[in-house]
Amino acid sequence: MGLNRRRRFAALGILAGTTILFVGALAAPATAEVIQPPCTGSVTFSDGTTVTEKQPLTETVEAPASDTVTYSGDTTLDPPSEPEGFSGSVALALPAGGSYVIVDWPVPSDATTEQTSVTDGTYTYTVPDWVPKGTGPMEVTATHTQRGQTCVVAVNFSVEGSPGGAAWLGAGLTVAAGAGMLAGGIKKKVV
Amino acid sequence: MNGRPVIGGIFGLLFGLFLGPTLWLWGVIPLDSPAIVILPLVGLVLGILFAAWAPFGSAEPAPATATPTDEEE
Structure with missing residues (x-):
């Protein structure tokens, strides 16, 4: 596996892990x-x-x-x-x-x-x-x-x-925005 | 900064803005959860950091533009 590929996998893993950790920490029910x-x-x-x-x-x-x-x-x-x-x-x-x-x-x-x-x-x-x-x-x-x-x-x-269309719309927008955020991690072309 | 921090920041913010309410709609977090306020900020920071890291693509040189040569002058 090449260095770039490993970096991509690591990046996706860290991004997913950070999101899950934040959500997990903040989703604790009120006590x-x-x-x-x-x-x-x-x-x-x-x-x-x-x-x-x-x-x-x-x-x-x-x-x-x-x-x-x-x-x-x-x-x-x-x-x-x-x-x-x-x-x-x-x-x-x-x-x-x-x-x-x-x-x-x-x-x-x-x-x-x-x-x-x-x-x-x-x-x-x-x-x-x-x-x-x-x-x-x-x-x-x-x-x-x-x-x-x-x-x-x-x-x-x-x-x-059931949450219905609003929940699916929210999920779709989240995925689209997440894809946009990943696009920000594409290297610029060197002139 | 190797990536695209403006794109990363904007879409990171949007990612967090949509993620909080979506998690509430799917029953994962309560409506008054601090996550709904914090996630957009986390998304903004993550987007910018991700752009700074820029793990995708290779830094290939852009195609060279034609420049006038001595012969053409």
Whole structure:
């Protein structure tokens, strides 16, 4: 095997190895529990899967693309004697510490609200078609602040299904860009 | 620098930019993984280093261009 050929094989091996090592090191699942008590809550999907505030972040919940869920939540505070303000949100964690607020509920103290610390009911949702299915975990964090008490719960979930065309498009673009990067390693002609 | 650092850098950056979201789409990493931010930078550096190394092709001389000779003048 000639020197040039060995160099090419070594180059490809180092490139592949570096990529795998970086991805392997960075793909470790989240292990931190991001739960701030004392609130409790649960969501039950129509297939019987129940997610509570104790759901560890190391596990990923696979949610149907559309479903009617039964939910309940308890701030564990005494029921207020008069209407009081509260706020909260559900947000999706994005790369580089970013987040996307899916829904929030800032309710001012002068609003006419039900004076209870417990809520439950059913909720029907449909995940938009453009949201990729069968992906890696997406961390969703719910926060609720009331009477000086803040509760935080985070759950890792993905939408049931297969990634489909977007994943193949991404793979194709990655391979094409990788080929372009390899082309940068072709020697220039000496004049 | 024996290779093509501009090409290597640009395509290395693109390689990293596409690789992160693709790994998420295929379920390998979570959406909030630092890999999605770091991989483009790694790709940029790798692309430039790869161009500096230039392990492909041979440094053959380019075809000589015709130059006027004394006889032609």
